Amino acid sequence: MKVLMVDKEKCTGCHQCELWCGTEIASISKELATAINETPQPVPRVYVEGKPFAMQCRHCEEAPCLDACPNGTMRRDPETGLIYVNEPTCIACWMCVMVCPFGIINPSSSLKVAIKCDRCRSMGYPICAEVCPTGAISLVERKDYRKKKF
Amino acid sequence: MEFIQKKTADNAAERFLPKAADKGTKLAWDRFEGQLPECGFCESGLSCRDCLQGPCISNPFRDANKLGVCGKDKDVLAAQSLLKLVLKGTMATLDQVGDFVEGVASGGVKPRDKAAADRVIAEIEALLKDGGAGMKKAFPKALLAAWEEAGIVPQGVAKDLFKASQKTEGGVAGVEETLFWAFKAALLGAFARKLQGDLKKAVFGAAPAEIEVDMGILKKDTATIILYGRFSPVLKVKIAEAAAKKKVAVMGVCTDPLLLPHVFAPVTSYGSQELPLMTGAVDLIVVGDQFVNPSLAAIAAEYSVAVVPTETLKDQNPDVFAKAIVEKALNAFGFRRSIVRDIPDAKKTALMGLSAADLDMKKIAAALAGEKIKGIAILAGTNNVKFTQDLPFVTLAQEFLKDGVLCISEGDAGVSLAKYGFLDPGQSEKHCSQGVAELLKTAGKNLPAVIDLGLAENGGLTEFLLALSAAAGKSIKELPILACFAEANRSAEAGEALSLVAMGVSTYFWPALPVTGSPKTMDALSTLCRLKFGAGMIVDTNKKREPLAKAGMILKVFNRVADPAAGDHPWTDWKK
Numbered sequence: 082m083k084v085l086m087v088d089k090e091k092c093t094g095c096h097q098c099e100l101w102c103g104t105e106i107a108s109i110s111k112e113l114a115t116a117i118n119e120t121p122q123p124v125p126r127v128y129v130e131g132k133p134f135a136m137q138c139r140h141c142e143e144a145p146c147l148d149a150c151p152n153g154t155m156r157r158d159p160e161t162g163l164i165y166v167n168e169p170t171c172i173a174c175w176m177c178v179m180v181c182p183f184g185i186i187n188p189s190s191s192l193k194v195a196i197k198c199d200r201c202r203s204m205g206y207p208i209c210a211e212v213c214p215t216g217a218i219s220l221v222e223r224k225d226y227r228k229k230k231f
Numbered sequence: 232m233e234f235i236q237k238k239t240a241d242n243a244a245e246r247f248l249p250k251a252a253d254k255g256t257k258l259a260w261d262r263f264e265g266q267l268p269e270c271g272f273c274e275s276g277l278s279c280r281d282c283l284q285g286p287c288i289s290n291p292f293r294d295a296n297k298l299g300v301c302g303k304d305k306d307v308l309a310a311q312s313l314l315k316l317v318l319k320g321t322m323a324t325l326d327q328v329g330d331f332v333e334g335v336a337s338g339g340v341k342p343r344d345k346a347a348a349d350r351v352i353a354e355i356e357a358l359l360k361d362g363g364a365g366m367k368k369a370f371p372k373a374l375l376a377a378w379e380e381a382g383i384v385p386q387g388v389a390k391d392l393f394k395a396s397q398k399t400e401g402g403v404a405g406v407e408e409t410l411f412w413a414f415k416a417a418l419l420g421a422f423a424r425k426l427q428g429d430l431k432k433a434v435f436g437a438a439p440a441e442i443e444v445d446m447g448i449l450k451k452d453t454a455t456i457i458l459y460g461r462f463s464p465v466l467k468v469k470i471a472e473a474a475a476k477k478k479v480a481v482m483g484v485c486t487d488p489l490l491l492p493h494v495f496a497p498v499t500s501y502g503s504q505e506l507p508l509m510t511g512a513v514d515l516i517v518v519g520d521q522f523v524n525p526s527l528a529a530i531a532a533e534y535s536v537a538v539v540p541t542e543t544l545k546d547q548n549p550d551v552f553a554k555a556i557v558e559k560a561l562n563a564f565g566f567r568r569s570i571v572r573d574i575p576d577a578k579k580t581a582l583m584g585l586s587a588a589d590l591d592m593k594k595i596a597a598a599l600a601g602e603k604i605k606g607i608a609i610l611a612g613t614n615n616v617k618f619t620q621d622l623p624f625v626t627l628a629q630e631f632l633k634d635g636v637l638c639i640s641e642g643d644a645g646v647s648l649a650k651y652g653f654l655d656p657g658q659s660e661k662h663c664s665q666g667v668a669e670l671l672k673t674a675g676k677n678l679p680a681v682i683d684l685g686l687a688e689n690g691g692l693t694e695f696l697l698a699l700s701a702a703a704g705k706s707i708k709e710l711p712i713l714a715c716f717a718e719a720n721r722s723a724e725a726g727e728a729l730s731l732v733a734m735g736v737s738t739y740f741w742p743a744l745p746v747t748g749s750p751k752t753m754d755a756l757s758t759l760c761r762l763k764f765g766a767g768m769i770v771d772t773n774k775k776r777e778p779l780a781k782a783g784m785i786l787k788v789f790n791r792v793a794d795p796a797a798g799d800h801p802w803t804d805w806k807k
Contacts, residue, residue, distance in 0.1 A: 095270070096272070096290060097271065097272075099290065099292060099293065100272065100290070100291070101268065101271065103291065103292035107292070112772070112773075113271050113274070113275060113747075114275065114747040114748075114772035115772060116291070117275060117277075117291040117747070117748050118750050122291070122292060123291075124292065125292045125293070214268075214270075
């Protein structure tokens with residue numbers, strides 16, 4: 082299974098991943114100039130915070146959000162192992178938000194759904210990795226990710 | 232994140248792209264692809280580097296960083312992004328004027344009309360000092376009143392540029408106020424361009440000339456110098472004089488082609504400025520700053536072309552400098568004999584540098600009133616790698632002429648169009664509708680399909696608009712004129728576009744100006760400007776619109792088809 086790896090040495094905190102995730106994934110228009118003015122405001126699935134560091138869902142092997150979800154809205158794709166939100170059935174109870182150890186699930190009060198990264202599972206390549214100008218975000222096999230020394 | 236499949240519509244230029252790829256020479260198009268995706272915050276005008284607490288952004292998708300450290304919001308950031316562009320553009324114009332005045336004052340050239348030259352220089356000095364009273368007389372009272380009401384009448388460098396630049400430093404000026412400072416700076420630039428044109432007329436005289444353009448004009452067996460970009464006309468003349476004595480050819484790229492009696496024939500347009508070096512038929516280039524890609528130095532080194540910069544910290548005597556340049560070119564020609572001179576077979580005749588004085592404005596006004604033509608389109612600006620080079624200009628000109636719209640070109644757009652024969656008097660009937668063709672036959676001598684007013688620094692556009700307004704007995708905003716910066720690139724073009732809007736000409740601008748992050752700024756550029764000046768700035772946010780669709784969009788306005796954008800032009804009910 083491939084996961085996103087973020088190199089903290091390369092992340093400059095430019096927020097491009099947030100901007101393009103918000104445009105390509107979260108917005109209705111998919112065009113930056115119009116997405117900027119959409120209401121409700123599009124919610125990116127990646128957050129640049131701290132050192133700086135880009136954070137998105139880790140698609141945990143033992144995912145607490147899957148266990149906490151009371152009605153099976155949070156699901157794992159059996160083929161890819163990626164975890165995603167089945168939005169039509171979300172009851173906005175925010176249990177997943179409470180249990181996520183990385184704090185990356187966004188409780189959208191306007192849309193009444195939990196919003197999180199599905200690693201662009203329906204696209205060829207994750208948008209955040211594609212737009213990162215320094216190559217800080219890359220897509221790697223989970224076993225290689227585990228071998229890497231940070 | 233737009234990848235451009237076809238780089239250029241210019242066959243002569245396209246020929247060199249595989250050659251560059253084979254040799255590993257990186258051109259503007261390659262570097263553009265390397266930059267993708269470009270910073271979305273900067274593109275939308277939502278970034279700021281005005282102080283050292285930043286850089287800041289206004290993140291459209293997160294609440295935590297919607298405001299900069301100092302509190303600038305998206306609207307102020309976007310309006311200031313435009314203001315900064317315009318300031319830089321106006322300074323580019325003033326720099327050229329300064330060079331010219333200095334050259335004339337030093338006695339480097341003998342003006343044809345000394346009294347007129349002295350008068351214009353005095354006016355330029357007055358303009359820079361306090362806005363000058365002389366220039367204001369040239370504009371109709373109603374237009375001046377509108378500018379007075381908006382507070383954008385130029386008052387000199389200190390009150391226009393210095394004050395305007397401080398709006399980016401702090402204060403609580405909102406979108407409207409910031410935009411009007413941008414308009415004020417833009418008008419100062421427009422005034423300076425008009426005076427520069429007047430000075431050129433007084434010093435060199437003004438007459439259109441039929442010249443040859445495109446890379447086919449390069450020579451196989453003659454030492455060749457290309458002048459790149461804008462720099463002192465006096466130095467250009469000195470180089471031309473010294474070169475003529477030694478039988479060295481002098482041509483130009485992005486430089487004024489006409490300083491009579493000297494002609495600096497345009498070798499290509501801005502977008503493909505690196506390619507003439509790849510022909511091997513250029514021995515030396517003299518480069519200014521404006522409109523010159525820094526990449527030229529590396530490509531020149533690759534093809535053993537000597538490079539001489541004009542704008543250095545140390546002043547040089549133009550006579551001695553020009554002679555040294557020509558000697559250097561001859562030397563370079565000598566040791567470059569082994570290099571193959573691969574000159575494409577592309578050459579077109581072009582009538583360039585027309586002015587209002589060469590045109591029968593009464594006939595043009597009558598054609599508008601009698602509906603022989605639907606309107607006038609101004610095609611201006613240079614190339615931009617975000618579009619297939621020249622394609623927007625060519626498509627717009629083709630569609631407009633076919634549909635009965637008279638086309639005027641200004642700046643490098645003229646060179647772009649000349650490469651496809653639009654400026655060739657012999658080919659004018661090929662492109663035009665009957666109405667336009669008839670008008671071209673009567674409105675001037677030997678006119679081509681597109682009327683070229685020369686580079687922006689000739690101030691030809693302002694002169695044309697004022698003359699047409701006088702001939703038609705209507706204000707500029709009441710005349711069906713639209714301007715299109717179809718492939719805009721330089722800050723000077725943003726400034727020029729704003730000055731056209733202030734004069735009453737609605738202007739289409741591609742690519743989108745860095746204001747798209749702020750709906751309020753976008754709205755002010757369209758609605759507020761229409762209210763104040765009777766013309767708006769149309770910033771198209773649809774990046775996928777093809778040139779043909781752009782032409783269709785603008786033709787709808789010329790054809791007075793019901794359209795929300797068209798409804799606001801004062802001339803849409805002009806038929807009545």
